[in-house]
Amino acid sequence: MNPRTDTALPALTAAFLGDDGTTDWVRGVPRRLRTLLDAMPRSARTAVHGAALAVDAYALARTGRRLTALAPGERERLLARLAAHRTALPVLDALKVPVLLAAGTERMLHREAPAARPAADDPPLDCTPSAAWPNRSTADAVVVGSGAGGAMAARTLARAGLRVVVVEEGEHHTTASFAGRTPLDRFTGLYRDAGATIAYGAPPLVVPTGRAVGGTTVVNSGTCYRTPDHVLTRWRTIHGFAAADGLTTHLDEAERTLRVARQPLDVLGENGRLALSGARRLGWAAGPLRRNAPGCQGSCQCVVGCPTGAKQSVQLSVLPDACAAGARIVTAARVRRLLVDRDRPGGPRASGVLVSRPDGSELEILSPLVVVAAGALGTPQLLRRSGLGGHPGLGRNLSVHPAISVAGRFGTPVGGGQAVLQSVAVEELHADGILIEATAAPPGMSSFVLPGVGRALRDALEDTEHLATLGAMVADRPSGRVLGRHGTLLRYALAPRDAGRLLRAQRAMGRLLFAAGAEEVLTGVPHAPRAGDMAQLEALLADVAVRHLHVSAFHPTGTAAAGADEDRAPADPEGRLRGAHGVLIADGSVLPSCPEVNPQLSIMAAALAVTDRWLART
Numbered sequence: 232m233n234p235r236t237d238t239a240l241p242a243l244t245a246a247f248l249g250d251d252g253t254t255d256w257v258r259g260v261p262r263r264l265r266t267l268l269d270a271m272p273r274s275a276r277t278a279v280h281g282a283a284l285a286v287d288a289y290a291l292a293r294t295g296r297r298l299t300a301l302a303p304g305e306r307e308r309l310l311a312r313l314a315a316h317r318t319a320l321p322v323l324d325a326l327k328v329p330v331l332l333a334a335g336t337e338r339m340l341h342r343e344a345p346a347a348r349p350a351a352d353d354p355p356l357d358c359t360p361s362a363a364w365p366n367r368s369t370a371d372a373v374v375v376g377s378g379a380g381g382a383m384a385a386r387t388l389a390r391a392g393l394r395v396v397v398v399e400e401g402e403h404h405t406t407a408s409f410a411g412r413t414p415l416d417r418f419t420g421l422y423r424d425a426g427a428t429i430a431y432g433a434p435p436l437v438v439p440t441g442r443a444v445g446g447t448t449v450v451n452s453g454t455c456y457r458t459p460d461h462v463l464t465r466w467r468t469i470h471g472f473a474a475a476d477g478l479t480t481h482l483d484e485a486e487r488t489l490r491v492a493r494q495p496l497d498v499l500g501e502n503g504r505l506a507l508s509g510a511r512r513l514g515w516a517a518g519p520l521r522r523n524a525p526g527c528q529g530s531c532q533c534v535v536g537c538p539t540g541a542k543q544s545v546q547l548s549v550l551p552d553a554c555a556a557g558a559r560i561v562t563a564a565r566v567r568r569l570l571v572d573r574d575r576p577g578g579p580r581a582s583g584v585l586v587s588r589p590d591g592s593e594l595e596i597l598s599p600l601v602v603v604a605a606g607a608l609g610t611p612q613l614l615r616r617s618g619l620g621g622h623p624g625l626g627r628n629l630s631v632h633p634a635i636s637v638a639g640r641f642g643t644p645v646g647g648g649q650a651v652l653q654s655v656a657v658e659e660l661h662a663d664g665i666l667i668e669a670t671a672a673p674p675g676m677s678s679f680v681l682p683g684v685g686r687a688l689r690d691a692l693e694d695t696e697h698l699a700t701l702g703a704m705v706a707d708r709p710s711g712r713v714l715g716r717h718g719t720l721l722r723y724a725l726a727p728r729d730a731g732r733l734l735r736a737q738r739a740m741g742r743l744l745f746a747a748g749a750e751e752v753l754t755g756v757p758h759a760p761r762a763g764d765m766a767q768l769e770a771l772l773a774d775v776a777v778r779h780l781h782v783s784a785f786h787p788t789g790t791a792a793a794g795a796d797e798d799r800a801p802a803d804p805e806g807r808l809r810g811a812h813g814v815l816i817a818d819g820s821v822l823p824s825c826p827e828v829n830p831q832l833s834i835m836a837a838a839l840a841v842t843d844r845w846l847a848r849t
């Protein structure tokens with residue numbers, strides 16, 4: 232690290248949190264922030280350090296001294312002055328995100344040791360680390376990626392009697408391994424790029440995805456929506472996704488496997504109860520979500536691995552079935568490329584995969600069938616690395632469900648206790664492409680960014696128990712693209728229609744929180760952070776454009792879409808990659824368009840459909 236950043240960043244962190252030596256937990260934040268940044272990709276680290284150096288240069292220009300030479304009060308005043316410049320605010324706000332992650336953890340640790348809950352034993356999996364897997368082996372089918380789609384594909388093929396090997400880049404994390412580790416430690420271990428995957432555009436979006444046995448299902452919120460009928464009809468009739476024909480039956484099957492049921496009210500938590508009461512007062516359609524978490528104890532940690540094993544991520548539900556049917560899983564195994572036999576009559580044919588171990592050595596698994604399920608961000612790059620990226624539609628058509636959060640401050644504590652992380656859906660605006668879900672989060676991990684700097688930010692952190700948060704996602708026009716072959720390189724140009732939906736969602740969430748009794752609504756907009764009533768909120772938002780919002784995105788789909796149009800769809804109507812034999816696409820990338828709901832069931836059903844149809848033809 233640059234020696235100047237080494238000092239500028241801790242000094243800036245102290246200024247952000249108004250560290251005047253009176254609050255113990257603040258002291259540990261710079262060290263925790265450094266650990267977090269070390270786990271992030273270099274681009275994110277460089278951006279944070281660059282921003283810290285810019286603030287340091289501002290201090291020098293303004294006072295003749297660097298941040299470290301300023302007294303705590305001077306640093307805080309300097310930061311407040313900087314924050315008064317509307318142009319500097321977005322940079323400060325971007326810096327705040329990792330600071331809040333680190334601060335939330337330190338504060339939590341200071342208040343309570345992470346509860347070590349007795350974890351149930353996970354159902355058995357047949358996992359072998361790549362270090363112990365032979366350099367050369369054979370299979371009837373290799374599945375790349377063990378997430379929602381890959382797990383379903385592996386189970387279907389194994390049950391049909393094929394020798395299946397699942398190759399997964401991430402590690403196997405058991406439920407027991409989550410106990411006693413802070414949410415932040417789990418976060419950096421379970422997410423690709425330590426959760427800092429960015430889609431570049433205006434605004435840039437954070438698009439977190441999981442990397443573990445179980446893929447993103449290990450870190451998802453457990454919400455289970457069936458693909459809406461009008462979406463299925465569109466997929467069938469407009470896109471020609473033939474596999475959509477049987478999807479209703481496959482959705483039933485996915486729901487049974489994941490033990491999906493409506494979330495009971497008893498562990499919902501205040502966040503969800505307030506969303507219900509606000510909706511009731513407004514006469515809006517709302518209800519507890521259907522989830523795959525029977526016996527959920529409201530630990531509110533789904534997004535960093537369920538510590539009780541209640542959430543039926545695929546490593547606890549689908550993959551054990553697959554292994555019982557003979558499938559084997561190789562972990563810490565990154566597929567570098569598919570092996571392709573190019574001299575076959577009839578065109579190129581997959582013949583297996585070449586896999587990297589963490590120590591740089593390689594192994595080969597030979598197989599006549601390769602199911603690519605590396606996720607909508609990973610699949611296009613893998614196909615390009617394999618010389619199979621020729622289709623012009625590959626990597627395009629990326630949908631992501633752009634999402635924002637709003638918080639309401641209540642007179643009595645509403646957070647901090649037992650709560651379901653994502654508990655209630657407000658479907659009033661769903662027909663217009665806006666789905667509101669009451670979403671709490673582990674400390675510091677909400678995509679909602681607290682307002683203020685210095686003492687004001689620290690006070691806001693101390694007061695998070697009074698905040699209820701809502702999230703809204705919009706069904707987007709596919710507006711993104713996965714570029715390149717390595718690393719995660721994304722572009723996303725938010726469509727004007729979807730920008731309008733996000734702004735409308737912002738107002739709707741404010742209205743809902745006020746209806747539920749919020750004393751103030753925190754918008755998450757740096758230059759217009761709080762409103763005391765609906766009229767004030769309307770006035771504030773009149774000056775807000777979508778570029779002022781913190782937009783996240785959670786559900787990438789569509790980058791190797793199936794469809795009838797040979798020029799647009801990289802996969803044929805049954806999910807077979809065009810231009811090569813023996814390659815199926817069975818993850819979020821195969822969906823023709825945005826599913827308009829949280830997508831795990833749609834992806835599992837699509838993977839089932841694609842592999843079922845392949846089996847029926849062989």
Ligand SMILES: Cc1cc2nc3c(=O)[nH]c(=O)nc-3n(C[C@H](O)[C@H](O)[C@H](O)COP(=O)(O)OP(=O)(O)OC[C@H]3O[C@@H](n4cnc5c(N)ncnc54)[C@H](O)[C@@H]3O)c2cc1C
Nearest residue numbers: 376378380400446447451452453454566818819829830831
């Ligand atoms: C915070 C969060 C909350 C969410 N909440 C919900 C929710 O409540 N409900 C819902 O329906 N959806 C939710 N989702 C989304 C949902 O979990 C995903 O859409 C779904 O898991 C995607 O399935 P997939 O098979 O396409 O990819 P993934 O599940 O992401 O699996 C892909 C796997 O492939 C592996 N891989 C990638 N490249 C390689 C390679 N080269 N070699 C080997 N392995 C590789 C990855 O490590 C990963 O494990 C959420 C997502 C996030 C991030």
